[in-house]
Amino acid sequence: MIRIGLFGYGNIAKGVECAVKQNKDMEIACVFTRRAPETVTTISGAPVYRTDDVLDHKGDVDVLIMCGGSATDLPEQTPAMAKHFNVVDSFDTHKNIPVHFDNVDAAAKEGGKIGVISVGWDPGMFSLNRLYGSAILVDGADYTFWGKGVSQGHSDAIRRVEGVLDARQYTIPVDAALDAVRSGSQPQLTTREKHTRECFVVAEEGADLKRIENDIVTMKNYFDEYDTTVHFISQEELDRDHKGIPHGGFVIRTGKTGKDLEHNNVIEYSLKLDSNPEFTSAVIVAYARAAYRMSNEGMVGCKTVFDIPPAYLSAKSGAELRKEML
């Protein structure tokens, strides 16, 4: 059994607990939290310890999954833990990945461990499809669309607008843009042409709805470059109709082949997820298996989805995979 530790206990950690239950070769060994351990009840029933005591449990954990946030937690925690544990994180601040890679690589090499970073669907499965697509169709272009799905960051931004009690924001890819990309014409698309944003907002009683709407649609970096629609609804409606965390998207690579580049080819990868954090967790768990195997084979250092042979993700043997899936 691969013994999984969870460092942090939020949505991703709970998703990992559910995913581990679906994998017969793994178990949740323990959970580490900054809260008082006695106040935390885990889905799996695994014991809960203080993050301060994590090094006391080095012998209990084969792979430690880092479940903190990308803004401030993971940049510190993943390198710190990679000195002592095989770790997997879902660090998703794209522009800081090179620095994070270097930090985790140095720490993991110092400790003789494997550190797998930026696992999930973007970065993660979408990144893989950008790589495979561009390596195959060299003369081409790739496009990533997100949605339809809930953007937590944008929902939070709306909640900070004066007079807003609660909100949920959906990112929606524009069908006409998807069709233009699939045609193989390699269009140049603006931010506005690719996605729209739809907001469901609960306002305080008596609030100025026109002003709230204007504050939202003109918000810099979040909404000003998009066509944004705002719907005011009641808290009951929000809770009833918008409590899920669905997401998804598309990675499309189009490219030309042939003597005179006369043939168009389209590679399309898409996800339609009822639960964004649970799917992310399911990807993380598969890469935790890979981390365990790589470590057992004596590999060390930082790895991303680009560096890991696909077979390492599956519980099946190489011979089974060749027979059943190749």
Add this chain to the structure above:
Amino acid sequence: MIRIGLFGYGNIAKGVECAVKQNKDMEIACVFTRRAPETVTTISGAPVYRTDDVLDHKGDVDVLIMCGGSATDLPEQTPAMAKHFNVVDSFDTHKNIPVHFDNVDAAAKEGGKIGVISVGWDPGMFSLNRLYGSAILVDGADYTFWGKGVSQGHSDAIRRVEGVLDARQYTIPVDAALDAVRSGSQPQLTTREKHTRECFVVAEEGADLKRIENDIVTMKNYFDEYDTTVHFISQEELDRDHKGIPHGGFVIRTGKTGKDLEHNNVIEYSLKLDSNPEFTSAVIVAYARAAYRMSNEGMVGCKTVFDIPPAYLSAKSGAELRKEML
């Protein structure tokens, strides 16, 4: 420069020549043919030698791409050449892959070479998506659909019917089946429910068209399990409207996540190819780069797409890939 040799000179070899031209780090070193070399003119202008003389050119070739057929050529040729060259083939007889793997593995290890087998889109990219999908969504089901595209084997089978001069057969996935799969309901689908077959046939003058149609739609192993439509057209129409070799298809994995498996998730990978052999060749060329790199790192033996880290396919460095694509 990675020096590519081509063993055999048919559609795949010509596709490889076109693809190599699109990759700045590769060149076609030479072509080997069973025909008289002076009768063969290559697209790339590369020199042509007899297959009997291939061992004289061991020093000229970094990776030898095996371009013969899966029925009789590759089972013999790939192991024979893997003793002397790094090789890549597109062996696609799914049920014989385990034996082929063992043969190539033994030969490649004997010669200290890398042998990459069964590269293309199915087996190949579709296999990868079956593996990734099932490793992530453990409680689920996967489905492979082919088409719309030309099946060479079925077209050949029609041409063997008495009174048929020429023919082209299209395999077409059934939209209702695709929709049922995408719903996440994990339907059981029969062969007839998944695909239809459409045939364009040029008959001899005065031939009994009713009998030809009946011979086709009742043909065992090829058409009897499908709903098949037969259209009789002229040779001019066939040449004008059906000379391309398009293909494609879908790999869809659906699976459940969550505490009570209450969430559905859909992963869909699809290809829409104007040229089936050129796309296959483009995949082969990316894996030739991987073979070259693995060999340079001292790895030996047989590999499939399951065993090869994605980064090895790209001409970009690890740092570039992390910065631009992760």
